[in-house]
Amino acid sequence: MATEHSRREAWLMAARPHTLPAAAAPVIVGVGLAVHEGLFAPLPALAAFVGAALIQIGTNFANDYYDAVKGVDTDDREGFTRVTQSGLIPPNEVKRAMYATFGLAILVGAYLVAVGGLPILVVGLASVVSGIAYAGGPYPLGSHGLGDLFVFVFFGVVAVMGTFYVQAASVVSGTFPTGIPAGTVTFGAFLASLPVAAISTNILVVNNVRDLETDREAGKRTLAVLLGYRASRAEFVGLLALSYAIPVWFWLARGHSLEVLLPLATLPYAASVARTVLTDSSGEALNPALERTGKLLAGHSVLFALGLIA
Template structure:
């Protein structure tokens, strides 16, 4: 146990383990999914609420898994410059964090029972894949985050699937009977996929900032994140490319007859995004990138709210 453990209460330690600053990554896809559902006149409040609770639980469970597995595998060390990890620092015993991880994923599955009732077999498949991937991100014989697949995992599960799934359960609850075995028409569309891309992109950038900050420590520990594999320059290019995608989609929507000019509302966040980008292009220290990590989460939240509002006007 290091000195950090003597200054932190148990409640504070569990909050640190849950990482509430990452919850925008759970809320943002639900917000956009609701905005798109309102645009399509398919809004259903109970499925939307259940989707948010399930997404938040999967996010927290993934955080517990990352904290636990990175500690027991020796990835997290005292040299790490990021936010305090409770397992590595001795704030919470490893077995307790592990039990919390499984308990949180179990709660997500319980919430998922209702979503399966509404959305049927497709939601069952998506839900189980999300839980398994959340554990496999840092654990198991082939941890995704340690083999350069973390960015893809976040893009797909916390972006594309989360947004489209939120829209799907709302639309399915209105157009079809419970316990579906197939996907009803109009519930999975190309427009819904495009609407998911900004959330997917900025959610991925949260991980990019995290991995650029931890690049040297991860390299020493043998954790092959995408940032370790491609280096600082390409990681910064990935960050800029993801940001560009998050603004190109609203611009494209504005050129179509289906949406009004209000869909351009996310562009008000460009100056804030530019500020974060300047830090990303010039800094590598935890002192600089820890604030940038929180700022990217805030960017995700504000961008999602603006995009959702823009789609409904």
């Protein structure tokens, strides 16, 4: 039986704190854009981060639990240890933790609904349902080639635009707006969300390229399994290109100052990660590349937010 200390470590492994940049990055960019627009609101921004982090952790628990009970995770996979499949934590405990975490996210979301009204209620519930449906339910998104789209939409576009929206709504409309207040859903917010969406999706691309063979054997049809190595690597490079094109667009087309190009300082780091992804498929190489892609997301997002503020 695992000691208390090892159980604490096991729960940390299940929560996967190394994935939290994917929760923080959209909030950072959403705050940067709100400051630029004169719509920064600290409490809604903090609640957006807490809610996003809880949804991220809940999704991690769901992925760990459902992939184990459905036989997708096996001893042959090369990724980080899954606590359910490895027997470190009983499946029913992981499942309860998943529901408890999503329940906390809904509680935090209640405040955001009070600020943002019906749109946030719809987006919040859709995010929770999708977090469970990523690996669970009768049609798991991640096992039918839809995981990349899920991450791009919910951990990128929706997360950034939602963070901007709740701040803007709290400033311009007060409590529980009945519609969508003017100036809270903008084309600029959508464009600002794309680098976060792209690099967040690339975290999943690296994960799925690493697991391509074992996922195929387990019958898990990720997009990488459907596309193969070459097209998955092309997807990685294309998403990287998008993440660096958007700051240039803000500079050229929207009249932002030169500081909005700060994310380009991470290009050498991104190129180093890309070289690994393009030339290797082993867990020994791609596990560090996975972590480095998360760091790239954090660095790019912080610099982009600073550039937007400047």
